[in-house]
Amino acid sequence: MTTAATTTVDAKPAKPATMAQALGRALRDAMAEDPSVHVMGEDVGALGGVFRVTDGLVKEFGEDRVTDTPLAEAGILGTAVGMAMYGLRPVVEMQFDAFAYPAFEQLISHVARMRNRTRGAMPMPMVIRVPYGGGIGGVEHHSDSSEAYYMATPGLHVVTPATVEDAYGLMRAAIASDDPVVFLEPKRLYWSKAAWSPEAPAAVEPIGRAVVRRSGRSATLITYGPSLPVCMEAAEAAEAEGWDLEVVDLRSLVPFDDETVAASVRRTGRAVVVHESTGFGGPGGEIAARVTERCFHHLEAPVLRVAGFDIPYPPPMLERHHLPGVDRVLDAVARLQWEAGS
Amino acid sequence: MKKSTMTVRPVEPAQDLPGAAAYRPVPPPAWKPRTDPAPLLPDSEPHRVLGTAAAARLDAGLMRRLYAELVRGRRYNTQATALTKQGRLAVYPSSTGQEACEVAAALVLEERDWLFPSYRDTLAAVVRGLDPVQALTLLRGDWHTGYDPREHRIAPLCTPLATQLPHAVGLAHAARLKGDDVVALAMVGDGGTSEGDFHEALNFAAVWRAPVVFLVQNNGFAISVPLAKQTAAPSLAHKAVGYGMPGRLVDGNDAAAVHEVLAEAVARARRGGGPTLVEAVTYRMDAHTNADDATRYRGDAEVEAWRAHDPVQLMERELTERGMLDEDGVREAREAAETMAAELRERMNADPVLDPMDLFAHVYAEKTAHLREQEALLRAELDAEDER
Secondary structure: OOOOOOOOOOOOOOEEHHHHHHHHHHHHHHHHOOOOOOEOOOOOOOOOOOOOOOOHHHHHHHHOOEOOOOOOHHHHHHHHHHHHHOOEEEEEEOHHHHHHHHHHHHHHHHHHOHHHHHOOOOOOOEEEEEEEEEOOOOOOOOOOOHHHHOOOOOEEEEEEEOOOHHHHHHHHHHHHHHOEEEEEEHHHHHHOOEEEOOOOOOOOOOOOOOEEEEEOOOOEEEEEEHHHHHHHHHHHHHHHHOOOOOEEEEEEEEEEOOHHHHHHHHHOOOEEEEEEOOOOOOOHHHHHHHHHHHHHHHHOOOEEEEOOOOOOOOOHHHHHHHOOOHHHHHHHHHOOOOOOOO | OOOOOOOOOOOOOOOOOOHHOOOOOOOOOOOOOOOOHHHHOOOOOOOOOOOOHHHHHHHHHHHHHHHHHHHHHHHHHHHHHHHHHOOOOOOOOOOOOOOOHHHEEEEEOOOEEEOOOOOOHHHHHOOOOOOHHHHOOHHHOOOOOOOOOHHHOOOOOEEOOOOHHHHHHHHHHHHHHHOOOOOOEEEEEOOHOOHHHHHHHHHHHHHHHOEEEEEEEOOOOOOEEEEEHHHOOOOOHHHHHHHOEEEEEEEEOHHHHHHHHHHHHHHHHHHHOOOEEEEEEEEOOOOOOOOOOOHHHOOOHHHOOOOOOOOHHHHHHHHHHHHOOOHHHHHHHHHHHHHHHHHHHHOOOOOOOOOOOHHHHOOOOOOOHHHHHHHHHHHHHHHHHHHO
16 A cells, blocks of 8 residues: 655644545535535435545535435436536535446536537536445445546546545545546545645645656556555565566546656656556557557557456455456566567 | 535425425334325316416416517427528427417526526527527537527526436526525426436425426427327326425416416425426427428327417417407517518528637637647648648
């Protein structure tokens, strides 16, 4: 498990906070600053959400701003569209990745298109929070990586934090954005902790910038969200093999930070994309194509992908075979044609 | 923390409905239905005003206004249909025969209220005051929405059926939370009531007691599929009862009746009494669109029977018989309609000005680097075209 406290120098002694707490803090701070921010979804009130991200918000802001809705995802997102039309900034919780699918029509046909449809007259400033990914022992429909669906829809921003600090900073930026943001929260990192002080929250993190989490010279691991800790661990393990791996955390899938990614791959000459989502038609194909288009003459080997298998998400007792782990990442690194290169 | 300065508008104490907290599971045999459904049940037959004793108390000013708009609306429909034949509109879903609903829905709203039309409801938008050319932009195809929804308080014409209904609920709810006494009126057809969004919108509206009115124009067909294949409900208005809101059934060709029923529903919504579902029984005299062939699924006899119950004629006859309209009045209304049609024809005969670079202008608040690259590509293609 990685920690985020790499850049912030905090005068106060930082105490550990979880990603779930950082997300909740971001919601709270945004609501306190801006009365147009409303939180809505299933169980977000008294329960604080099934992952406790909205814990305490209803007590502080009341039911008119923190609303337990009827159990209907299309209705939740559809009414949020109307609220945004009237000038509110809804933050919508979809309880689990696979439960967001009923809301796809509203998302694709309205949320993503309303600004364009009206020539900018009616923007859709809203955040759609989607807990996503596996590794928590969830039974069927609780572990999907649905990012490719969102990435394929023009008009949406798609972001995903991998660290506690980014959870706060990206959420603040998402709420402040005048465009709809699909905010993918890696479920298995909800309880990850970092020495991050809620009393001195990190700055708002601009959407659309990747970050180099680990510098290296041999090859670049391009990853995001739940796969970042896997890649960091793989990079540590790779040292024993003599590989000095760079790790890029995308943070934002849309917009995509071609600049940071291409700069890294031009330095290292080799790249592996790592994510949980299925490989075929998944984000990795797009990323590999973009890297190849921009870095072809710097590449020593084809860009490889390490992804979830192209299967429906497995039952929990088998999911460890599906999820890209350290060994699978290292195997891919080993296949980067080292004998042919420098 | 900073408290919101908004004053949430109150809802009426729901006398017929115990509060949500009171409605919790109780073990049998103590369980009882939450409320008596009888007050929510729709009229046993469509409510009518024209041709009944009730017409005696009609407001002459309002009736003349309804009549003038009905005449203009009919002419608008024939003109727009003609424009499809001249290639000036890509498609036109006509509301011929349904003008009473379109006109009443628009006139019943205050300036500050919001209208949520479907693609068949450009007429309602025009009656509300929207420039017909702007209303028809979607159907001409030079852009999607041709007007600023916030300026006119008319939501974009909605194509995916019933998906605009939750928007209306959310907007009405937001207005109430902000302390504004704004009502949203959402329009949908009989086919749209089968969509999941219809159900979810009505449920959210009732739970939130949102100030919204749902107007279902039951015109008999969803393209070719008759109502009997759409629902087994006693009537579409009966669906209201299951959500805990009142249902009303009205003759959708009787503009006075539709106006009356909608006005009551709007007034209830405005005072915090929650939503209403109104089913207006009407008939789509034209095919679904100019691209449809209605002779494949319905007979002339049925259409002719409805022609005898024409909304424009019903109103004209009533007003004439009551001495509220004379030949001059009829001629005036028709001339005004002809003037509108001539102007619309002339303006629609001008080619719209298109800028292909608009394709990238409004996808996001700020263009992504990715879109800037594609914009440059298109720009280069256009420049090359210019040089040829």
